[in-house]
Amino acid sequence: MAAGGFSRLPNGTVVVALNLPHGSAGVRVLVHARNRARALTRLRNLGLRAVYLRGNTAPPTPDEITAVLHHPDGLVWRTAPLDGTSASGLWRPIRSLLRPAALPGR
Template identity: 80%
Template sequence: MAAGGFSRLPNGTVVVALNLPSPLPGGDPVRVLVHAGNRARALTRLRNLGLRAVYLRGNTEPPTPDEITAVLHHPDGLIWRTPPAADAAVTELWRPIRALFARPATPPAPQGV
């Protein structure tokens, strides 16, 4: 079960924030923010990306006002970054979710003569 929470906005939509283990082997944990019509739809958006075992039980770590602003200003409404350490300042920018699943580009193989 992932730690996380949600905030209901005045227009009735919700922003869900989840701390998840990295979907890639050996990766750092990630903080994912999803803007959707309700909590179920937010979790469905993540499950459709391949994060099948994502559940939200409780509201232990709801999104901060800065996180809500970040996800509302992103056109996809689905962003992530690695969570900062407890004693470190936030220096990493939010990234679109497709960057989390993007494979690193491999250089072309050398052509033999």
Template identity: 80%
Template sequence: MRFIVHAQNRARALTRLRNPGLRAVYLRGNTAPPTPDEITAVLHHPDGLIWRTAPDNGVAVATELWRPIRRLLRA
């Protein structure tokens, strides 16, 4: 999975991920710079935390939409 977190620093990004219950998350940094659609999606989402699956080759499927964190935690 690829998570995009809108935060001022790494510590706040980790807090934003761990608050909803993702305790075992480790930030490895960006494998690639955020794309314009990723930046737009996270800036316009009220939680500032979105996700989508990432295939094994590291390239996200262009047709897959970003989803809010609440949708992942309900599943």
């Protein structure tokens, strides 16, 4: 389960924002999709199986919506403190978050 929210855009699509725990900090993930169910399915297909959106407590900001709409994959992330303060850093493609750690000696 994750804190987050969504915003419906004028063209009918949605941007879903989720705060997920990751290591000692957390990450803020943004997904652009046709509807909320498809956005969560996109994340589950990437291996984030236990992702649910309950309520709309932390919807995406206008700056976050702009960031995800300008990314070709429509799926980005950045670090976010778990204490609920604002996220910091650059938006990155989701591939860089899910990439397996490099094995030693390779």
